[in-house]
Amino acid sequence: MSNETLSAESRESESVSSLTQPVITTQALAMHYRRCDALRGVDLEIQPGTVFALLGENGAGKTTLIRILTGFQKPSAGSCTVCGIDPTRDPLGVRRQIGYVSDNPALYDWMTVGQIGGFTASFYDESFQPRYDEMVRRYELPLDQKIRHLSKGQRAKVALSLALSHDPSLLILDEPTSGLDPKVRRNFLESMIDRAATGRTVFLSSHQISEVERVADTIAILHHGKIRLMGPLAEIRDSIHQVVIDVDDPLKALAPLSEPFVVLSEETSGRQRQSFVQNFDPQIIQTLQNEPGVTAVRTRVATLEEIFVACTSNPVDSNGV
Numbered sequence: 001m002s003n004e005t006l007s008a009e010s011r012e013s014e015s016v017s018s019l020t021q022p023v024i025t026t027q028a029l030a031m032h033y034r035r036c037d038a039l040r041g042v043d044l045e046i047q048p049g050t051v052f053a054l055l056g057e058n059g060a061g062k063t064t065l066i067r068i069l070t071g072f073q074k075p076s077a078g079s080c081t082v083c084g085i086d087p088t089r090d091p092l093g094v095r096r097q098i099g100y101v102s103d104n105p106a107l108y109d110w111m112t113v114g115q116i117g118g119f120t121a122s123f124y125d126e127s128f129q130p131r132y133d134e135m136v137r138r139y140e141l142p143l144d145q146k147i148r149h150l151s152k153g154q155r156a157k158v159a160l161s162l163a164l165s166h167d168p169s170l171l172i173l174d175e176p177t178s179g180l181d182p183k184v185r186r187n188f189l190e191s192m193i194d195r196a197a198t199g200r201t202v203f204l205s206s207h208q209i210s211e212v213e214r215v216a217d218t219i220a221i222l223h224h225g226k227i228r229l230m231g232p233l234a235e236i237r238d239s240i241h242q243v244v245i246d247v248d249d250p251l252k253a254l255a256p257l258s259e260p261f262v263v264l265s266e267e268t269s270g271r272q273r274q275s276f277v278q279n280f281d282p283q284i285i286q287t288l289q290n291e292p293g294v295t296a297v298r299t300r301v302a303t304l305e306e307i308f309v310a311c312t313s314n315p316v317d318s319n320g321v
Contacts, residue, residue: 020048021048021084022045022046022047022048022081023046023047023048023082023083023169023170023201024044024045024046024052024069024080024081024082024170024201024203025044025045025046025080025081026042026043026044026065026069026078026079026080027043027078027079027080028041028042028043028077028078028079029041029042029043029044029065029068029075029077029078029079029080030042030075030076030077030078030225031061031064031068031073031075031076031225032076032077037225038061038064038225039061039064039065039068039075039225040224040225040226041078041226042061042065042078042222042225042226042227043227044220044227044230046201046203046218047201047218048169048199048200048201049196049197049198049199049200049201050196050201050202050217050218051192051193051196051201051202051204051215051216051217051218052201052202052203052204052216052217052218052219052220053204053205053206053212053215053216053218053219053220053233054203054204054205054206054219054220054222055206055207055209055212055219055220055221055222055308056205056207056221056222056223056312057207057223057312058207060222060223060224060225060312061222061224061225062174062205062222063103063174063205065222066100066102066172066174066203066205068080068087068088069082069087069094069172069203070082070087070091070094070095070098070100070172071087071088071090071091071092071094071095072091074088075088082094082097082098082170083097083098083169083170085097097168097169097170098168098169098170098171098172099162099163099164099166099168099170099171099172100163100171100172100173100174101156101159101160101163101171101172101173101174101176102159102174103174103175103176105155105156105158105159107147107155107158107159108147109146109147109148110146110147110148111146111147112143112144112145112146112147113136113141113142113143113144113145113147113150113158114136114143114144116147116158116162117129117132117133117136117161117162117165120132120162120165121165124165124166125166127166127167128165128166129165131164131165131166131167132161132162132165135160135161135164135165136158136161139154139157139160139161139184141154141157141158141161153180153181153184156176156180157180157184160176160188167200168200169199169200169201170200170201170202170203171192171195171200171201171202171203172203172205173202173203173204173205173206174205175205175206175207176188176204176206185211189211189214189215190215192204192215193215196217202215204216209304209305209308212233212304213233213304216233217232217233217234218230218231218232218233219231219233219236219304221307221308221311221312223311223312228264228311228312229264229278229307229311233304236304236307237301237302237303237304237307238301239278239279239280240264240276240277240278240280240301240302240307240310241276241277241280241299241300241301241302242274242275242276242299242300242301242302242306243274243275243276243277243280243288243297243298243299244272244273244274244275244296244297244298244299245272245273245275245288245294245296245297246271246272246294246295246296246297246298247271247272247273247293247294247295248271248293248295249271249293261275261277261278261279261280261284262277262278262279263275263276263277264276264277264278264307264310264311265309265310265311265313271295276302276306276307276310280299282299285297285299
């Protein structure tokens with residue numbers, strides 16, 4: 001067998017491996033600051049060819065996690081890999097593999113739209129410039145306009161063009177649609193689905209639940225530095241239900257829901273108890289109806305917004321639980 005054949009087989013094997021190995025992994029990732037714990041043991045595994053959405057409130061730890069993944073921050077504990085590279089050991093290697101857009105992108109204000117594209121193209125191969133020029137035309141950005149004179153939405157378009165023009169295998173976006181008009185936002189989100197269809201991966205951090213529902217196939221909910229829920233979006237929505245129990249006596253204490261339920265949140269008001277539960281089993285309805293004092297049991301599939309609120313409504317103790 002010739003060296004050329006062996007080399008071709010080796011490249012093919014590496015290509016297949018890159019499509020089967022997780023694009024992002026984190027193990028017990030923690031970030032401790034003097035006055036708070038931004039991350040409390042985060043475990044993630046994100047597969048290639050997916051649109052992964054990280055949902056969380058302000059201060060949940062989303063941006064801290066992204067800074068660690070992109071090599072701008074070293075974690076206090078734990079480990080992670082991005083495209084097979086440890087960002088704490090080789091941050092530049094990670095940044096060559098990814099595209100990254102922050103919620104407030106830093107751009108050279110004194111450059112024009114055309115100049116910043118030419119400057120960035122010097123770090124990549126010859127395919128960068130024509131891709132950038134095409135995206136700028138698509139976004140109707142004036143090449144001779146200074147960055148400092150662009151609106152927030154136009155700056156976001158420049159940042160997106162720069163991040164996508166080297167066709168990265170992983171695109172990390174922190175609130176990417178902030179400042180974009182509805183038409184551009186819709187087109188951009190649809191393009192993320194197209195990227196995933198070609199085997200590339202999108203990591204999207206957002207609090208816009210409607211946007212996440214439109215494009216994500218896998219989600220994680222981050223609350224006070226811990227992952228509260230993670231999995232395929234369709235499976236999560238199918239497995240979580242709202243359970244409403246009516247009782248004849250508001251003073252009557254109902255037994256807490258137990259197996260197979262995982263109770264995400266629970267609230268009692270008057271004669272009614274409302275719970276959001278995971279691993280819902282319809283057969284349990286009859287059991288609940290047979291409890292003394294129960295007059296009615298109603299259930300329905302929870303919306304993603306309700307799931308998010310349920311996962312982020314409980315306080316976190318000093319141990320992060």
